[in-house]
Amino acid sequence: LPELGQRTAKQIAALVGVAPFNHDSGKPRKVALVACIRKLLGIFNAMLRNNQPWCEPMLPVAIGSN
Numbered sequence: 001l002p003e004l005g006q007r008t009a010k011q012i013a014a015l016v017g018v019a020p021f022n023h024d025s026g027k028p029r030k031v032a033l034v035a036c037i038r039k040l041l042g043i044f045n046a047m048l049r050n051n052q053p054w055c056e057p058m059l060p061v062a063i064g065s066n
Helices: 009-016 028-049
Strands: none
Touching (some): 009 028
């Protein structure tokens, strides 16, 4: 997708075919999968637009753990 980083998250989702248009149908599993794909595309788009590398999220540290 050469458009990544140059379009909005909504435009990228529509381009890939995972935008939630009203005429879509699907079972809950498919709807959840498409929502995850849209989320990842939005993240990738912002990373390329802002020229930022992937950064692993910090996990909370339990108090008293060694």
